[in-house]
Amino acid sequence: MITKIIDDSTVSFLVEEPDDLLTLRRIIKKEDKIISDTTRVIKQDKDYSRPDRGERIKIRISLEVEKIALDAVFDKLRIHGTIIESTNEAVSKGLHHSILIRIGDSLNVVKKKLQPIELKLIKSKDESIGFVLIAIDKGDCGIGKLKGTHLELMQNMYSGSSGKQYKTNFNIQAFFENVSKALDTTLKENDGIVIFGPGETKRQFANFLAKTPIAKSHKIETIDGIDSGGEDGIYVFIKSKAMQQILGQSKLAKVSSILEEVMIRANNKSRKFTMGFEETKKANEFGAVESLVFSEKIIQTHDEDEVVEFLNDVESKGVKVYALDASTDIGLQVSGLGGILSLLRFAVDT
The missing domain is CATH 3.30.420.60 (eRF1 domain 2)
Structure with missing residues (x-):
C-alpha cells in the first residue's frame, strides 16, 4: 500500500494488495470521513411519464462512516455511511451511500486524530518489501x-x-x-x-x-x-x-519461520504457543504473545468487529502481527489450524 500522511488527521491511501484492505479495516472507524471517487445512479423524473432508470455517473464524495466490513475473501472493503459533500449537485447531502474499495483504488481517510496504533499500521505498510x-x-x-x-x-x-x-x-x-x-x-x-x-x-x-x-x-x-x-x-x-x-526480510519468510516454530513446539509438547481465537485471546490478556499470525478464516468465522479490536490491541502491545490470505500454501495451513496462532514469551494456562 502506498500511503501519504497529509496532516495529523488525514492520510491518503493507494490499495495494492488484499492485505491493504485488512489494514484499512483496522484503521477506519465509525464517524471517520472518507473522501473517494464512486458512482451513483441519478434518476430524472419527467412530466407525464414514468421515472427513468437513471444514469450511473462518477462523482467524488465525502462520506461519514457508519459501517465498514470486509468481503469474505479479503478482496473488497465496503464502507457505508452518509454523504456530507459531493461534486454533483444532484447528489444531496444526507443521503446514504456505500463505497466499495478494491485493489487499485485510492481514498483519503480523515480522522479527528490519528492514534498511535493507526500510525504504526500506516508506517508498517509503507515499508513492505516486494x-x-x-x-x-x-x-x-x-x-x-x-x-x-x-x-x-x-x-x-x-x-x-x-x-x-x-x-x-x-x-x-x-x-x-x-x-x-x-x-x-x-x-x-x-x-x-x-x-x-x-x-x-x-x-x-x-x-x-x-x-x-x-x-x-x-x-x-x-x-x-x-x-x-x-x-x-x-x-x-x-x-x-x-x-x-x-527472502529473510519478507513477511512471508517471517511467517513461515513462525509456523515452523509452532510445529516444533507442538511436537515437543511445549505450552509456549496457541492455536485458535479463544486460546490466543486469553494469552494476550496475560501479555504473553510474542508474535501472531492469522488468516482470512478468523474474519469469516468470528465477529469482525471483535477480531479487529483484538488485533489492534495485540499490536498496540508491540506484538508482531502478520496477516495471510489463501494465495499461498502457508495461508491455507494457518486456516487449517483455526485461522490464528501465536508464539508465546512464556507458557499460559489457557
Missing part, C-alpha cells in the same frame, strides 16, 4: 509477485521449444526478451528479483538481465535447488528453505 519470483526453464517461465504475504501469479510464458528436441529455429534470446518485457509490467521501484529453476537456464537469463536497464535499479539473485519451472516452480520455492534464506 519481490518478483521467476521460475524459468527452456520450455516455460512462471512469474509471481510477492508483496507482503500475498502472492500474485502472472500467466505462464512458453518459449516455443518442443520438449527435448528443440526446433531448429528456436531462439532462447527471443524468449528471454519476452520474459523481460513481461517483467517491465510488474516490477516496481525497489522490488528484488529472484530467479530459479532446473538446469542452467536460470543463470543464462540472469546474465541476460544483467545487460538490461532492469539490472541498474533492481537487485537480482539466482538460487539453486528448485527443480521446477513455471507456476509449479513458484509454489515449490514458496514452500522451500531457500525462500526463508533468500
